[in-house]
Amino acid sequence: MKKRLLSVVAALVTALSLLTACGGGAASTASTGETASTPAGNTGDKIVMKISHVSSPGSARDLACQKLAEVVEEMTDGQVECQIYPSSQLGGQRDQVEGAQFGTIECVVVPTSYLGGTVPMLTLLDTPYLLPEDPEQLFELYQSDAIKALLDTTQEKGILTLGLWQTGYKQWSANKPLLDPSEMNGLKIRVMNSPILFKQAEVLGATGITMDFGETYGALQNKAIDGQENPIDTIYDMKFHEVQTDITITNHSGLDQVVMFNKAWYDGLPANVQEAINEGVKQGARVCLDETLALIEKDTQLILDTGKTQIHELNDEQKAAWREALVPVQEFARSSQGAEGEKIYDDIVAARKEITGEV
Numbered sequence: 001m002k003k004r005l006l007s008v009v010a011a012l013v014t015a016l017s018l019l020t021a022c023g024g025g026a027a028s029t030a031s032t033g034e035t036a037s038t039p040a041g042n043t044g045d046k047i048v049m050k051i052s053h054v055s056s057p058g059s060a061r062d063l064a065c066q067k068l069a070e071v072v073e074e075m076t077d078g079q080v081e082c083q084i085y086p087s088s089q090l091g092g093q094r095d096q097v098e099g100a101q102f103g104t105i106e107c108v109v110v111p112t113s114y115l116g117g118t119v120p121m122l123t124l125l126d127t128p129y130l131l132p133e134d135p136e137q138l139f140e141l142y143q144s145d146a147i148k149a150l151l152d153t154t155q156e157k158g159i160l161t162l163g164l165w166q167t168g169y170k171q172w173s174a175n176k177p178l179l180d181p182s183e184m185n186g187l188k189i190r191v192m193n194s195p196i197l198f199k200q201a202e203v204l205g206a207t208g209i210t211m212d213f214g215e216t217y218g219a220l221q222n223k224a225i226d227g228q229e230n231p232i233d234t235i236y237d238m239k240f241h242e243v244q245t246d247i248t249i250t251n252h253s254g255l256d257q258v259v260m261f262n263k264a265w266y267d268g269l270p271a272n273v274q275e276a277i278n279e280g281v282k283q284g285a286r287v288c289l290d291e292t293l294a295l296i297e298k299d300t301q302l303i304l305d306t307g308k309t310q311i312h313e314l315n316d317e318q319k320a321a322w323r324e325a326l327v328p329v330q331e332f333a334r335s336s337q338g339a340e341g342e343k344i345y346d347d348i349v350a351a352r353k354e355i356t357g358e359v
Contacts, residue, residue: 046078046079046080046081047076047079047080047081047269047273048080048081048083048106049069049072049080049081049082049083049106049107049277050082050083050085050090050105050106050107051065051068051069051082051083051084051085051106051107051108051109052084052085052089052090052091052096052099052105052107052108052109053065053084053085053086053096053108053109053110053257054086054087054088054092054093054096054110054213054214055086055087055167055234055237056086056087056237056238057086057087059086059233059234059237059295060167060168060233060287060288060289060291060292060295061109061165061167061257061288062084062086063287063288063291064109064165064284064285064287064288064291065084065086065109065284066084067280067283067284067287068082068107068259068277068280068281068283068284069082069084069280070280071276071279071280071283071284072273072276072277072280075272075275075276075279075280076272076273076276079272079273080273080276087214088212088213088214090105092212092213092214093110093114093192093193093212093213094114094117096108096110096114097110097114097115097117097118097159097260098118100159100260100261100262101118101157101158101159101262102158102262103158103262103264103265105262106261106262106265107259107260107261108260109165109257109258109259109260110257110258110260111167111192111255111256111257111258112125112126112164112194112256112257112258113126113191113192113193113194113197113255114192114193115154115258116192116193116194116195117193118157118159119153119154119157119159120195120336120337121150121153121337121340121341121344122150122151122153122154122161122258123194123195123196123197124150124196124333124336124337124341124344124345124348125150125164125254125256126192126194126196126197126200126253126333127196127253127329127330127333127334127345128200128252128253128326128329128330129252129253129323129326129330130253130330130333130345130348130349130352131253131254131352132352132355132356133169133251134356135166135169135289135292135293137352137355137356138166138254139166139285139289140355141348141351141352141355142163142164142166142256142285144348144351144355145347145351146344146347146348146350146351147164147348147351149344149347150344150348151163151164151258153340153344154258154260155263158262158263158264159260159261159262159263160260160261160262160263160266160267161258161259161260161261162259162260162261162277162278162281163258163259163281163282163284163285164256164257164258164259164285165256165257165259165284165285165288165289166254166256166257166285166288166289166292167231167233167234167254167255167256167257167288167292168231168232168233168234168254168255168292168296169231169251169252169253169254169255170229170230170231170250170251170252170253170254170255171229171230171231171232171235171247171248171249171250171251172184172227172228172229172247172248172250172252173227173228173229173230173235173240173241173244173246173247173248174187174189174226174227174244174245174246174248175226175227175244175245175246176245176246177246177248177310177312178227178246178248178250178312179248179312179314179318180318180321181204181321181322181325181326182205184201184204184205184206185204185205185206186205186206187206187207187226187227188206188207188209188224188225188226188227189201189206189207189208189209189225189226189227189228189229190208190209190210190211190216190219190220190225190227190228190229191208191209191210191229192210193210195336196329196332196333196336199328199329199332199333200326200329203325203326203328203329204325204326209224209225211225213238216228216238216240217238217239217240217242217243220240220243220244221242221243227244228240228244229252229253229255230255231255231292231296232247232296232299232300232303232311233292233295233296233298233299234255235247235299235303236295236299236302236303237295237299241303241306241308241309242308244309245308245309245310246309246310246311246312247303247309247310247311247312248311248312248314249311249312249313249314250314250319250322252322252326257288259281259284261277333345334346
C-alpha cells in the first residue's frame with residue numbers, strides 16, 4: 001500500500017513539473033516581446049503606455065495627451081492602457097528624456113530644448129525667427145519632409161519622434177518692459193538646456209541660467225533670476241505673472257513639443273497598436289494647437305484682469321530691431337551642428353518660404 005501511494009505521488013509530481021515547465025516557457029516568450037510576431041497583446045496581456053509631460057493638468061499639452069490616450073485606447077479596443085503623468089511627476093527634464101531613451105517611460109512630450117544634451121540637432125527649432133509667425137503655416141511646416149528629416153535624427157539615440165505639437169510662441173517676462181533688445185542687457189534669465197538659447201542670451205547681453213521648469217517660479221519670486229521666456233498660456237499656467245510685472249510680446253520663437261517614444265518598445269508593438277499611436281499623435285497635434293490658441297486668448301485677458309502685470313505689444317520698428325539683434329543667433333544655429341545641420345536648417349528655411357510665399 002505504501003509503495004503504491006509513493007508511486008502515485010511521484011507520478012503527480014512529474015506531471016505537475018512538466019505542466020509548469022510548459023506554462024513557464026510560454027509566459028516567458030510572451031512577456032519578453034522579443035519579436036513583433038509574438039507581442040504581449042496577442043496573448044491577452046494589456047500593454048501599458050505611460051505618457052509623461054511637464055505641464056499642468058488641463059493645459060493644451062495635457063489635453064493633447066488625453067486625445068492621444070483616447071485614440072489609442074479606442075483603436076486598440078482597450079488592448080493598450082494609457083497612463084498620463086502631468087506636472088513632471090516622473091521627473092525633471094533630464095529624467096523624462098532619459099526615460100524615453102532607455103525605456104522606463106514609453107512616451108514623453110517635452111520641449112525641443114530639453115534635447116540639448118541628448119540630440120542637439122533638435123534644438124535648431126530654438127532658433128529665433130526661424131519659424132512662420134502664422135500658427136496654421138507652422139502646423140503645415142511641421143508636416144513637411146524637412147521637419148521629418150530633423151525628427152528622424154533622434155533614432156540613433158534610441159528615441160522615435162513621431163510628431164511636433166505646437167504650444168505657442170515665446171514671449172519675454174521680466175520686471176520691466178523689454179521693448180528694445182538692449183533692455184535685456186545685464187538680466188539673468190532662465191533658459192532651457194539648449195546651446196542656441198544660451199547663445200541668444202549671450203547676444204542680448206544677458207546671462208542664461210538653466211534650471212528645471214518646476215524651480216522657475218521660486219527663482220523669479222526670490223529674484224535669483226530676472227526673467228524667462230514662454231508662451232502666454234504657459235506663463236499663466238505656471239503663475240509666472242504673479243512674480244513678474246511685465247510681459248513683452250516678441251513671438252521670437254516657438255515653444256513646441258516633441259512627441260517621443262522609446263524606439264525598441266515601439267518597434268516591438270503589433271502593427272495595429274503602432275497605427276493607433278500614429279493616429280493619436282496626429283490628432284493630438286490638432287488638439288494641442290486649437291487649445292493653445294484658445295488658452296492664449298483667455299489667459300491674456302486673465303493676466304490683464306489681475307491689474308498687476310502689463311502686456312506690451314511691439315510696433316513694426318521695435319519688431320525689426322528684435323529681428324536684427326538676433327541675426328547672429330541664426331548664423332550660430334545654422335553652423336552649430338556641422339554639415340548635416342546646415343542642410344537640415346536650409347531645408348527648413350526653404351520649406352518655410354514655400355509655405356509663406358516669402359521671396
